[in-house]
Amino acid sequence: MGVGSGRLYAAVAAGGFRRYATYRAATAAGVFTNTVFGLILVYTYLALWDEKPQLGGYDQAQAVTFVWLGQALLAALAIGGGGFEDELMERIRTGDIAVDLYRPADLQLWWLAADAGRAVFQLLGRGVLPFAFGSLFFPVALPREVSTWAAFLVAVGLGALVSFALRYLVALSAFWLMDGTGMLHMAWIAGLFCSGMLLPLNVFPGALGEVVRALPWSSLLQAPADVLLGEAAPLGTFVFQAAWAVALLAVGRLVQSAATRRVVVQGG
């Protein structure tokens, strides 16, 4: 990839950032809602850990931290959906995708750049405040070492990559399904259930826990959280996340080339 195309994707990413930055009222509303949900979840987790201290290997402060991390990463990593996928599906459905394919840019990289810009904005705009609120008013377990925070940010970045790769596949399904609403719902359910958003994955019982921890969605919330909480070695976590990212992005490429062979441009 040359310097020129690098600049192109940087511009696309900046565009993604700016686009979401214009929705100020929506961002403020999101901060409020994430904080309220965090508040409700924190009390249920406190009750749960009161009943069973050290549940899943977390102490109470770690469980509380996990809740606020979830609220901070929910929008940034689009765990419950809400990124570029609606728009891409709509472009596939209406046929506008044909225009995109004629651009001298790679389709997957283009959307990845736009989604990265969105993710960075959502992390800063919607993530920081609920997390700061939670850390101020509840007992949290935060590391003192800068290196742990740096490792956490790398894990968040890799999580964003896995999240993109998953949603890209979901969006491409529109080439075959036309109406992708059902797929979006399924992806939403899988994302919430298997990422740890519903309950930390280390609390899931037995074999179910082992399965969900091996799935790609555990890269989204569980992996960065465990790095920050000192429950997982950063290197091993990065390898796990990167392996899923590479595998899913490669499948995305294959599906993309199969799909674009199907494109029939209608009309003149």
Place this chain on the structure above:
Amino acid sequence: MAETAEARDAAVRGEPRGRVVEGLRAYRLIAAMWIRSTMAYRTSFALTTFGNFAMTALDFVAILLMFSRVDSLGGWSLGEVALLYGLSGVSFGLADLAIGSMDRLGRRVRDGTLDTLLVRPAPVLAQVAADRFALRRLGRVTQGLLVLGYALVVVDIDWTAAKLLLMPVILLGGAGIFAAVFVAAGAFQFVAQDASEVANAFTYGGTTMLQYPPTVFALDLVRGVTFVVPLAFVNWLPACFVLDRPYPLDLPGWVAFTAPLVAVGCGALAGLAWRAGLRSYRSTGS
């Protein structure tokens, strides 16, 4: 037909009862139209209804996962928590089915399509409430009813006439309270068009909170959902009566029966907020 003609005359004269009748009629017609349009694609309807059901079921799965590791939460058993969940789920589901489309109002204000509703000879609230009426939301009601049924089977309730009588009252009163929250949130969107997500904190956040026992939450939070946004009347207080448990905040015993009154009061306040919001509306002019 004579009845509707009479209602129309009453509406022209500006009588409140006439407006209510007319509003309900408009609501029924618009909702029926959307149901017909949904039924054109039956497979899609079946799938989205199931999706609605599954997505709602997710938070009960979270509760089941919690109880796979503990025997009680805040001193309440799984069956008792399921009772809270079922009551809140059905109430919220009914309100969501009836007027859950209110959150689209912000978009209509933003793009100016609200004007179309203003020039039609039917109450705006009825039109907005029935806008894109989504029958698939029966998925949520069904899920709530199933959990409620499960709770009623497993929980050992000492049934009396009062408790039996209270059950339907809880569901309708709760639906009324949630409906008032939906209308108030709609009114708020006249002011903050882009901030419809704030409503989610009170609607979805409210029903999530009510799924857990009041003993779990800090007292200030319980006070907030009792006296400020009176969600506690949806299920916490009536469930405490049905289960013979002590009330949160040491409230007197009769409050469990006041849910319908609270619903009417909230509805009146939400109605005032709605009128204030509608009056403040300025079209985009496009």
